Amino acid sequence: MQRVSSNHIATKEEARQSQILIVDDQLSLLQSLQALLRINGYRVDLARSGSEAITKLQDHDYQLLLLDLKMPGMTGFEVLDFVRQAELNLETVVVSGDTSFASIKDSMRLGAYDFIRKPYNPEELLAAVSRALECYHRERETLTIEKSLDRSEQLHRYIVNSSPDFIYMLDAQGVFTYVNDRVENLLGYKRNELLGKHFSSIIHPHNAATSSQLFRERRAGERATRNAEMRLLVNQANECVRSFDNYELIVELNATGVYEQNGVGEKVFIGTLGSVRDISARKRTEERISFQAYHDLLTQLPNRGLFNDRLNQAFAHAKRNRQKFALLFMDLDRFKLINDTLGHVMGDLVLQRVSERILEYLRAEDTLARFGGDEFCLLLPNIPHRESVAAVAEKILKAVRQPFSINNHELYLSMSVGIAIYPDAGETEETLLRSADMAMYHVKENGKDGYCFYCKTLHSDSNFLTTERDLSHAMEKKQFQVFFQPKVDPSYHAIVGMEALLRWQHPQRGLLYPEDFLAAAESSKLMVPLGLWVLRRVCEEVVRWRKQGIPPVKVSLNVSLVQLKEADFAELFIHTLQEFKLAAKFFEVEITEQGLSKGDAEVVKQLRILRDFGISVTIDDFGRGYSSFSYLQNLPVNTIKIDRSFVREIEERCDQTCIADGIAMMAKGLKLNVVGAGVENLFQLDYLRNLGCHEVQGYLYSKAISAQETMTLLQNCPAQGPHFTLPH
CATH class of the missing domain: 3.40.50.2300 (Response regulator)
Structure with missing residues (x-):
């Protein structure tokens, strides 16, 4: 070192x-x-x-x-x-x-x-x-x-004048009778400039009444002012003054009333003794830390937490005043190509430039946030009409289309924008975000580089209807397959579990992934029988592993919110395991964070039945939801899986704290296991291992493979591991 x-x-x-x-x-x-x-x-x-x-x-x-x-x-x-x-x-x-x-x-x-x-x-x-x-x-x-x-009055005065605090004495009328030398360094006034003047000349107009009462304290003893924060005015004529923002100083005040006895033995107020300490450096530190907690450090834009606060305010204001507001979900087109060909440093520079250009076309009351990766979200409160939102979207698209000249590279970009307007596209935070996201993906599917307003007809476009129609025949034609992706102990590189993943071998469109058809399956109510088919298929495969002498491996299945809302879901799940004579401790269900965030009573009930029977419960894609961490305390959850988008943010030579750190710390506090998804390199692996992840999965070890390839892999694995050999 x-x-x-x-x-x-x-x-x-x-x-x-x-x-x-x-x-x-x-x-x-x-x-x-x-x-x-x-x-x-x-x-x-x-x-x-x-x-x-x-x-x-x-x-x-x-x-x-x-x-x-x-x-x-x-x-x-x-x-x-x-x-x-x-x-x-x-x-x-x-x-x-x-x-x-x-x-x-x-x-x-x-x-x-x-x-x-x-x-x-x-x-x-x-x-x-x-x-x-x-x-x-x-x-x-x-x-x-x-x-x-302290034994000498002369030396005592020296101490007072050498104090880091401004010390003062007021008479009964509030006039300065003593100030120490520190006042010049803090406020820019010579001692003789304040002596004989009323203290109100240095009190900031902000909360002047309260500040004046504290500065000229009449109380003594326990009731006297202690550590009160206030603002004082500085002498603008003195260029050497160090101040918080060049015209005011944030200070901490201690003050007490001073009394003496008169000729008849009564206590008489003769003035105030006080000390003022400069806390502007501390305030700057607090503001810096607060900024980091609520902003994306790459683009300096609000992060998801701050955006959620602004969105909640927009909901409250719109409901109270019967107004509309717009939510724009924006995603750069083919941004991954920039990262893959020019590197993540160039990608970061592009994100910074894009955010700067968008900000040029926004009002002061608008909020642009970065959600991670190349996803941005824009809140436009109090919109007069739909056309004004379209005008903003067109300006943003035009700005992004202009060439970017970065480090001798000329880049041409475009963006897909989905727009949801309250209350037409949803009356809750989750619904509105989902509507904007759906509209954005509609733009992606129709050529990118444009914007689309959410409307109910998006649920019934031709592609969606075609997918629903094909789904209804897919099971009887045996077009579905179950693939498996290993879950690996990051310390010993040994397989500790398998995640079952559904694939659809479509006769015309080829191999389809869940994101290509699950929305249609949930909409058409085919999700329930399809989920049951996946469970039985997985059980059949586990029995086949057992007959081949393969040691038991825990298998996780992704479960839809639609399935969990079925009153007999947990009962059917348990009955299926009993039918195949399989132990519950070797099974796990995974549900996305969005599915749990609202704490639906039926969903929580079904999960609790499963966990009480011995089946583990995992939250998948954790961190991409829009809810508070606090809801976890009331849910029957064993494990959280850090979303792959946050794992991608873990980069070598990056000095910024990753969101994964916060998720791991929170999980540790709640005594939950942590799984890292989407691990693609050794640096990410080491980082997650040091965070305390007991399992990881990703292309570094293996992509999802077919059932036959999975059995071959398990058969060839040594009993104790390691099951994978990684490059140095």
């Missing part, structure tokens, strides 16, 4: 004097951080749990704590609370993959100095360590000065 250079790294003397404790339950991360810090001159201790950290904090003096939040047993939040309760003299930097706004807020509330996302950038982490230690040593220096000078 090479030493990382940075302008923020502490001096050798500061590093030598600094003892750091790193707390994380991942040994590989602990060792990596230890090596990085030691090579930069720091002394480092390690703790693999919260309880071990507390023991070391009690036995040793540390200047800095690098702390993970999510750990088994005692969490990082509990460690932070211990540090605060014990009043330990150290700074804390949180290093965590949990970047939710609530976790960041709670960390700061419990006293954390800074927050670094996993996987961390070494430069950024070293800078944060240096800043935290600098703050620690500066405060220690201040404490030392205070202890050595």
